[in-house]
Amino acid sequence: MGMAGIVVTETNGAGRVHLRFSAGGNPASLVPGRKTGALVIGSWSFDELLSLSPGPAPGLSRNRGGLLKSGAEVRAAFGKGPLFIHSGGWQSWSAGWELCPGETLPRRVLFLPDLIKLTNRDGDRPEPGEITGHFIVYIRSGETYLCLASLEGAAGNLPRQGEKTLPPVSFRVNGKKKRLSAEVFCPGKKWRAGETLAELCVFVAGSYFDLKDTIAALYRQEGRFGSLDFLYPRIRRGKGRRQAGASPGGYESWYNRYTRINEALILEDLESLGKTENLLKLRYLDRGDTFVFQIDDGWEKAVGDWEVDESRFPRGLAYLAEKIESASLIPGLWLAPFIVTRRARIFREKPEWLLRDRTGLPVSAGFNHLWDGTYYCLDLSRPDVLAYIRALVDRALDQWGFRYLKIDFLYAGMLSGAHAAGGAVHEHYERACETLTARTENGSGLPAAYLGCGGPLGLSYSRFPLFRIGADTREEWDWNLLKFMGHTGRPGAYLNIKNTIGRSFLNGVLFLNDPDVVFLRSANCRLTENEKELIGLVNFLLAGQIMCSDDPAALTGADLALAGRLSRLYDALAGDEYGAFTLEKDLYLLTSRSGKTSGLINLRGRPYALERKNAKKLYAAFGKGEILADHRLGAKDGAFVFAPHSITVVKEAAGGRTL
Ligand code: 9PG
Numbered sequence: 104m105g106m107a108g109i110v111v112t113e114t115n116g117a118g119r120v121h122l123r124f125s126a127g128g129n130p131a132s133l134v135p136g137r138k139t140g141a142l143v144i145g146s147w148s149f150d151e152l153l154s155l156s157p158g159p160a161p162g163l164s165r166n167r168g169g170l171l172k173s174g175a176e177v178r179a180a181f182g183k184g185p186l187f188i189h190s191g192g193w194q195s196w197s198a199g200w201e202l203c204p205g206e207t208l209p210r211r212v213l214f215l216p217d218l219i220k221l222t223n224r225d226g227d228r229p230e231p232g233e234i235t236g237h238f239i240v241y242i243r244s245g246e247t248y249l250c251l252a253s254l255e256g257a258a259g260n261l262p263r264q265g266e267k268t269l270p271p272v273s274f275r276v277n278g279k280k281k282r283l284s285a286e287v288f289c290p291g292k293k294w295r296a297g298e299t300l301a302e303l304c305v306f307v308a309g310s311y312f313d314l315k316d317t318i319a320a321l322y323r324q325e326g327r328f329g330s331l332d333f334l335y336p337r338i339r340r341g342k343g344r345r346q347a348g349a350s351p352g353g354y355e356s357w358y359n360r361y362t363r364i365n366e367a368l369i370l371e372d373l374e375s376l377g378k379t380e381n382l383l384k385l386r387y388l389d390r391g392d393t394f395v396f397q398i399d400d401g402w403e404k405a406v407g408d409w410e411v412d413e414s415r416f417p418r419g420l421a422y423l424a425e426k427i428e429s430a431s432l433i434p435g436l437w438l439a440p441f442i443v444t445r446r447a448r449i450f451r452e453k454p455e456w457l458l459r460d461r462t463g464l465p466v467s468a469g470f471n472h473l474w475d476g477t478y479y480c481l482d483l484s485r486p487d488v489l490a491y492i493r494a495l496v497d498r499a500l501d502q503w504g505f506r507y508l509k510i511d512f513l514y515a516g517m518l519s520g521a522h523a524a525g526g527a528v529h530e531h532y533e534r535a536c537e538t539l540t541a542r543t544e545n546g547s548g549l550p551a552a553y554l555g556c557g558g559p560l561g562l563s564y565s566r567f568p569l570f571r572i573g574a575d576t577r578e579e580w581d582w583n584l585l586k587f588m589g590h591t592g593r594p595g596a597y598l599n600i601k602n603t604i605g606r607s608f609l610n611g612v613l614f615l616n617d618p619d620v621v622f623l624r625s626a627n628c629r630l631t632e633n634e635k636e637l638i639g640l641v642n643f644l645l646a647g648q649i650m651c652s653d654d655p656a657a658l659t660g661a662d663l664a665l666a667g668r669l670s671r672l673y674d675a676l677a678g679d680e681y682g683a684f685t686l687e688k689d690l691y692l693l694t695s696r697s698g699k700t701s702g703l704i705n706l707r708g709r710p711y712a713l714e715r716k717n718a719k720k721l722y723a724a725f726g727k728g729e730i731l732a733d734h735r736l737g738a739k740d741g742a743f744v745f746a747p748h749s750i751t752v753v754k755e756a757a758g759g760r761t762l
Pocket of ligand 1: 357470
């Protein structure tokens with residue numbers, strides 16, 4: 104199991120095994136693969152991993168599917184049913200859902216090969232039939248989860264040998280061969296003897312909530328979410344405590360205006376928020392609460408040139424932030440500090456700031472048709488680049504007065520290249536993120552928060568408690584051309600929802616999950632009523648923030664009726680915690696911690712007849728519960744048929760009223 108030159112130390116406790124991998128006596132032999140940038144540290148069969156666990160986790164006794172008592176029974180059960188693999192996903196926009204048996208992920212994107220950089224780790228080259236997973240991966244059979252979690256980044260909780268951060272761990276999983284290997288991604292790293300390469304935890308969980316609770320215990324960090332307190336709705340008459348079941352929320356300009364923003368449009372949206380019965384008014388303003396009002400991409404001269412474009416914002420950004428504050432909202436701004444386009448002054452004036460490859464060419468960070476095409480990343484090993492990043496944040500917080508910064512395209516900081524100062528890329532990334540998020544207040548002494556976006560999960564959770572956990576949504580179900588090209592980070596409601604469901608087990612644990620926006624509008628939007636209700640419910644139930652981009656003044660009567668319905672549903676569903684798992688491809692069963700709520704999510708483009716034996720609990724709930732959202736089309740041979748792109752939610756309670 105161990106690899107040459109690597110020492111593995113094993114510790115057991117609380118139903119978990121911790122494996123610490125450290126450099127042996129001859130660390131010079133530990134060089135990452137030239138093509139992959141990664142160093143293999145171990146390889147196991149699923150059976151070996153199951154028997155590594157010192158017996159089933161205590162939580163297994165809570166498995167409602169029957170008691171699984173011994174490791175042998177767990178192993179036997181694992182062999183039987185279909186295995187679902189959660190690959191974690193490298194970054195916010197990567198595939199973060201349970202893969203069904205036989206399902207793999209594309210290794211390349213057709214026509215625009217650079218798009219792969221928006222989803223896959225540098226050097227991620229799985230063999231056919233292999234899936235590359237990252238950070239936290241699990242293999243699920245029924246309600247039993249075999250999980251591997253890497254205590255990477257800056258906040259592991261095992262004794263460390265003086266390291267400040269550990270490199271990210273990737274797993275190559277072969278579902279057919281039932282084998283898995285682990286590797287650390289460490290380009291540029293020179294190991295010292297005894298230095299920790301990685302810390303892995305292996306455990307078995309007996310239910311969705313058992314998985315979630317074990318991960319919470321594993322990554323426990325005092326006050327992780329404290330810096331986000333000011334974003335929460337409060338109980339007015341109470342002592343400023345959080346309102347139970349309420350999530351932070353707000354407006355962001357992207358998913359309606361995109362880059363076509365200007366001062367007049369931003370002010371128009373700001374001023375009309377209180378004038379129609381939209382979701383933000385119903386959920387926050389009417390209750391005397393505040394929310395975020397965030398200006399997205401489009402305000403800057405060029406990506407990488409973080410000066411305001413005065414042709415569109417003649418009175419500047421401080422003026423707008425002040426307007427937002429005086430409306431009692433929290434002013435937010437989008438920035439992508441690690442990247443530059445050719446149009447940015449830095450590109451011409453500071454060519455030495457760009458990360459270059461061995462041949463001296465700037466490293467491409469990706470391709471964006473809304474900017475200049477190809478864009479590049481900065482060399483984060485340079486002190487002058489770090490000083491520039493610090494100055495950027497200072498200006499946004501002090502000079503302009505913002506206090507919610509959406510820090511985007513973080514993954515570019517993890518691309519390998521010939522860093523000027525040498526050293527390991529993950530160490531530069533960690534330092535840059537520390538620099539970015541060091542300030543806790545803006546220039547007026549008001550609390551500040553950061554939303555991480557497009558970033559590697561494992562290296563970011565300790566610096567960005569608020570994080571985007573999925574690919575961009577869009578006012579359309581899917582983007583067929585990008586689908587054909589094999590882009591798994593393509594914008595669209597479909598993949599966005601899959602990520603929100605798939606990464607829900609991290610919500611409130613590692614991150615306050617930002618699922619992206621809810622849509623109400625019917626103008627300039629190709630989503631159906633069912634689809635909008637589905638997004639609105641999934642975001643509330645399975646993530647941590649309610650954002651909107653609609654122009655409040657352009658909402659129709661039907662759109663506002665949807666806002667009212669969603670708001671009533673949120674009230675009816677507040678106070679429990681929700682989870683979901685895959686039944687079959689694009690079909691999910693919804694569960695709740697109290698066990699009182701269940702439901703079905705159908706992301707398929709056709710109706711689905713749910714067999715009774717696959718969802719006994721849900722069928723029982725239909726008999727006695729309150730059907731809060733009902734997207735059933737009818738029944739066929741005793742099975743309910745669920746509409747395409749739909750959500751149905753039943754809550755065990757008296758009343759039987761349908762909202
Ligand atoms: C602003 C947007 C929004 C959005 C972010 C991020 O070209 N691309 O492949 C591409 C990928 C992601 C992306 C934009 C472009 O979205 O997630 O919320 O802030 O940037 O440009």
